Amino acid sequence: MATVKEMRVRIxxxxxxxxxxxxxxxxxxxxxxxxxxxxxxxxxxxQRMSAIISNLAAGVSGPSAPLxxxxxxxxxxxxxxxxxxDRGLAGAFNGAIIRAARQKIAALIAEGKDVKILTIGxxxxxxxxxxxxxxxxxxxxxxxxxxNLALVxxxxxxxxxxxxxxxxxxxxxxxxxFKSVVTQIPTVKQLIPAEVEKADGAGPAPFYDxxxxxxxxxxxxxxxxxxxQLLSALLENQAGFFASQMAAMDNATRNAGDLINxxxxxxxxxxxxxxxxxxxxxIAGAAAV
Amino acid sequence: MADKILFELVSxxxxxxxxxxxxxxxxxxxxxxxxxxGHSPLVSTLRxxxxxxxxxxxxxxxxxxxxxxxxxxxxxxxxxxxxIPMSEMDLAILDQRIADAQEDEIAAKTDADRARAAxxxxxxxxxxxxx
Numbered sequence: 001m002a003t004v005k006e007m008r009v010r011i012x013x014x015x016x017x018x019x020x021x022x023x024x025x026x027x028x029x030x031x032x033x034x035x036x037x038x039x040x041x042x043x044x045x046x047q048r049m050s051a052i053i054s055n056l057a058a059g060v061s062g063p064s065a066p067l068x069x070x071x072x073x074x075x076x077x078x079x080x081x082x083x084x085x086d087r088g089l090a091g092a093f094n095g096a097i098i099r100a101a102r103q104k105i106a107a108l109i110a111e112g113k114d115v116k117i118l119t120i121g122x123x124x125x126x127x128x129x130x131x132x133x134x135x136x137x138x139x140x141x142x143x144x145x146x147x148n149l150a151l152v153x154x155x156x157x158x159x160x161x162x163x164x165x166x167x168x169x170x171x172x173x174x175x176x177x178f179k180s181v182v183t184q185i186p187t188v189k190q191l192i193p194a195e196v197e198k199a200d201g202a203g204p205a206p207f208y209d210x211x212x213x214x215x216x217x218x219x220x221x222x223x224x225x226x227x228x229q230l231l232s233a234l235l236e237n238q239a240g241f242f243a244s245q246m247a248a249m250d251n252a253t254r255n256a257g258d259l260i261n262x263x264x265x266x267x268x269x270x271x272x273x274x275x276x277x278x279x280x281x282x283i284a285g286a287a288a289v
Numbered sequence: 290m291a292d293k294i295l296f297e298l299v300s301x302x303x304x305x306x307x308x309x310x311x312x313x314x315x316x317x318x319x320x321x322x323x324x325x326x327g328h329s330p331l332v333s334t335l336r337x338x339x340x341x342x343x344x345x346x347x348x349x350x351x352x353x354x355x356x357x358x359x360x361x362x363x364x365x366x367x368x369x370x371x372x373i374p375m376s377e378m379d380l381a382i383l384d385q386r387i388a389d390a391q392e393d394e395i396a397a398k399t400d401a402d403r404a405r406a407a408x409x410x411x412x413x414x415x416x417x418x419x420x
Contacts, residue, residue: 041303048299048366052332052359149301149370161398208359211319211333220334221357224370228301 004274007267011260018256024089025249032181032242038146039178039235046232049225055208056218057196066215068222071193072169077114079137079159079168080105081191082128083175083233084121085241086142091248093176093184093241098127100186101174105132116168120155120234137162147234149227156227163192175233176240182247184240191229194222292326295364296342298351300372305351306342313365314341315358316412324365331360337386337412339375339419340367350375352416354386355409380420387413 002010057069082101084094101117101124108115116137119125125139140155162168171192176184189195210217293309314323316338335358340351356369373382390413394406 038302042301044297044304045299045301045368048297048359049357049368052357052368056332207330209329209331211317211331217332217334217357224357231301 002270004267004271007263007270011263011267014256014259014263018253018260021249021252021256025246025253028242028246028249032239032246035146035235035239035242036178039232039239042232042235046228049221049228053194053218053221053225054196056214056221057194066218066222067164068192068226069194069196069218072166074169075113077116077167077169078108079116079118079162079171080108081118081120081155081159081171081173081230082124083173083230083237084119084124084127085237086122087241088123089248090241090245091251093244093248094121094123094127096184096186097174097176097237098124100188101128102131104172104174104188105135118155118159120230121237142234142238147231147238149231152227152230152234156223156230159191160223160226168192173229173233175237178236178239178243181243184244189229189233191226194225293344294324294326294328297364297366298340298353298369298372299366300369305372305374308344310342310344312343313367314339314343315365315367316340316353317358324360327362328360328365330362331358333358333360335367335369337409338416340372352378352383354413378420380417383413383417383420387417 053069080101082097084097088094105115105117105128115132115135117128117132117135118137119128119139121140121142125136129136138158143151145151159171163171170190173189173191175187175189177187179185293311294313296306296308296310296313297304298306312323312325314321315333316336318334318336321338322333335353335356337354338352340353342349342351351369352373352375353367353369354371356367356372358368359366387410390406390409394403394410397403397406
């Protein structure tokens with residue numbers, strides 16, 4: 001049986017843990033708000049860009065279409081980009097992405113594809129290294145700053161260089177879609193060849209003139225689209241990460257509170273038992289005289 | 290006054306502006322073009338330069354570093370790689386961009402990349418001269 005003093009020390013330590021989780025929770029809540037704003041602010045660009053691309057794509061199907069849109073005609077060699085956060089303490093956030101990545105990679109390998117992996121974020125690198133380390137081609141970190149175009153451009157450049165160099169046929173991105181503060185969905189998305197949304201039934205697309213010409217525009221647009229897709233994935237990841245961290249830390253704070261209550265009751269009982277024992281001893285001693 | 294045209298300026302980080310205006314001048318790859326309501330549908334790449342927006346006699350200018358413009362009779366959408374309102378611009382930012390572009394030109398691996406970076410340097414220098 002632990003002594004009262006030991007229990008008091010234990011309660012103290014749980015209390016300081018609780019202070020830390022509480023602080024982390026509040027920091028995550030504040031950062032979540034900013035990350036959410038950034039995610040929403042970045043959305044119009046991505047939407048309009050994919051609208052332009054689907055307009056253009058409708059006009060340039062066939063053998064003359066650029067590689068990024070039409071693909072290489074094979075689907076043997078895959079590059080899987082796995083994006084997580086750098087840090088943990090966020091519940092199942094990173095784990096869920098890594099699990100989705102493992103499934104996807106295993107499925108591709110089972111189909112006999114040649115799979116390479118590019119990781120963004122320290123957790124995806126650590127989480128996949130043991131099983132698939134020999135398939136890594138490159139690892140990037142997200143860093144402390146909020147994701148911006150300058151962060152994703154080197155990654156996009158690397159992917160494009162490899163793709164145009166004929167290293168891969170299909171590039172897939174795995175990240176966590178930020179659906180709401182309580183739901184983040186690990187999502188598998190094909191980056192190259194570009195997935196073009198079918199034009200919705202809003203009537204025929206207007207007939208555009210192109211300046212300089214369709215090919216030049218597509219060749220400028222499609223690489224930029226890769227950067228933008230990566231950026232929006234990282235922004236969604238970031239918002240999801242903070243949301244998940246906030247929930248995890250809220251839970252941890254509550255658990256610490258429960259533990260403190262239980263320990264306090266136990267401590268009081270022990271102290272009471274000790275006092276009672278002492279009293280009985282004194283009374284027994286007095287009665288014996 | 291003629292009809293207005295909805296002008297949207299979007300950078301990857303945010304939507305800078307969405308407003309009905311009288312006329313927008315955008316720096317197309319093949320020359321500046323003024324766009325008013327009723328323009329025929331057009332998609333164009335943009336070079337680094339100034340966007341000039343005229344509304345009710347008021348001029349507002351933005352610096353953009355390349356991008357795309359989608360023009361419809363009732364709407365202009367500019368997807369800029371980077372957009373800065375003129376009021377927040379200064380020579381230091383511009384010089385930084387020029388230095389970056391020059392580095393890109395030196396680091397470029399293919400001829401196409403090098404030509405693009407060189408074009409960027411020239412365009413930026415033009416902007417600087419006009420500044």
